Amino acid sequence: MRRHILAVASVLLLAGCGSGQIGDTGGGQTDPNNRNLALLTGMRGEPFYVSMECAAKQQAAAAGYNINAQAPEKFEQAEQSQMLTGIIGTRPGAVIIAPTDDKALAAPLQQAKNNGVQVVEVDTALEDRSIAVASLSSDNYAGGKLAAQTLAQLTGGKPGAVLALNTKAGTSTTDERAKGFEEEIAKHPNLRLLPTQYTENEPATAAQIVSATLAANPDLVGVFATNLNTGEGAGTALANAGRSGQVQLVGFDASPKQVEDLRNGRVQALIAQDPAAIGREGVDRAIAAIKGQPVERETRTNMIAITKDNMQAQSQYFYKSEC
Template sequence: MTGPGSGTIGQSPGGGSAPPANKNLVLLPGVKAEPFYISMQCGAEAEAAKLGYQLQTQAPDQFEAGLQTPIVTGVLATRPAGVLIAPTDDVALANPMTQLKDAGIKVVEVDTRLQDESVALATVSSNNEQGGQLAAQTVAQLIGDKGKVLVLNTKAGTSTTDARAKGFEDEIAKHPGITYLGQEYTDNQPAVAAQKVTAKLASDPDLAAVFATNLNTGEGAATGLRNAGKTDQVRLVGFDASPKQVEGMRSGEVTALIAQDPATIGRDGVQQVVAAIEGKPVQREIQTDLIAITRDDMDSKSQYFYKTAC
């Protein structure tokens, strides 16, 4: 789905187009073996094959700029025609991604983005701020517009989750009966998320709801609530629809999920990078749908559940 203010652009001036014979693409997700990125990979692979391109995927073991940067450097040496990348830091990845651009490789951001908008030709992502607003509206409904609410974020400098947290904070401020306890960072580690929930329950035993801004944080928050025996008391709204979170919603440990459409992000990303390679117009901004899923309607919205294999 196209976001407001989207436009089209051609190839970047002096970009040094790759030879038409080069049909090689590389997808660089934020982390390996995460259902969100696997689902994105599935969509990207299918679209690449449809358009006659080969797509290879390389990802770090953890969502870390220090681990993703050498992968980007390694890809630079192989000179693919295009790269789809989810930068793990909105500043730290600017230099390695600029090196790709300067080498004539077409760069498209998928999921996350740099602060510097001059590096990538296109950005394909969910409307994350809107997703945070949807999460806040869902929380408010679930707790009857009153009570204490905590946000668990991943890492500062992650463009997607920071936008979700901002959207949530802006929207929850419209509900005066809700006390916003702020956000805490989990380093994208489920164990840390579980610890944060445990600590918050100790200081605020009347905690009413938790919004977890991504998959790992949501899974960890569910563990923390389960270990504390507070699953029935605290409403957990997660972001992403991984198999574990879907299972948690079915069992009642997760109250609601804000699901993205990662396969479409992958598909649209491939379409934009191929357009750039072939000298066709590129759409600078593309935003895909998000949807709130609850236990009551989860079976009718199963197409939004993430995959663990293509």
């Protein structure tokens, strides 16, 4: 039975490798009395980031800090870089950021660091690990493996093709999810993994890819969508084709729309994160760094597989659409 095959991972913040350390601020010095924080998430209005922002605002207020929260309209590097430049000009004590590109954001964040602004990464991270004082995110590789295990069990040993939908190449979180999924699904010889497709984080593009894949692969038995927008698009395509529940769909995240899709059978499982915990801990790490206190460099959170059978018991992991 499904409820017996899906392991529930407790969502606890786990200390990563390496000992706690204080980030070097380069040429700039951080004012330990600076009580201004900036939060720059990956996309405005996306429930994952909304949940993170709500929790971060609460945590900052409780600690007596001001927080300026911003986000680009789309998960794109250009607009986020422009916003970051403006934030650096206001000289907050720290910027808490979900970088939309793991390379292109390095230069402006290095500038922030050089100007005495502490950098804390949340959700996504730079390839260059020397810039941020701390990084907090879900264990995305483990989440991808959990998605593959869940999908393999949902198919019940039925042979067929499986499709993984990624978002944008160079997005650290979804790349890790896809990697974990691909490596785990290879352990199931009845499932034939198709080449991973990129959706550019657009639901309509995800829907088009799934529709085309259904036409080209009549034996499609499963789809893994690496994030919220991709999962919503995949669910729409399967519903329009009359294949909901026949093709098992495992999505990532637990937005209100995805939860409703799980409830009505358009999605068979969701791999949920804990964005609120990431937001709270991001603020705590930023404040500690401003004060010159030791900061844990890497923090990872586990994830949970939610199905229709256990969704009521796991409702605390559903994301918010507003604070």
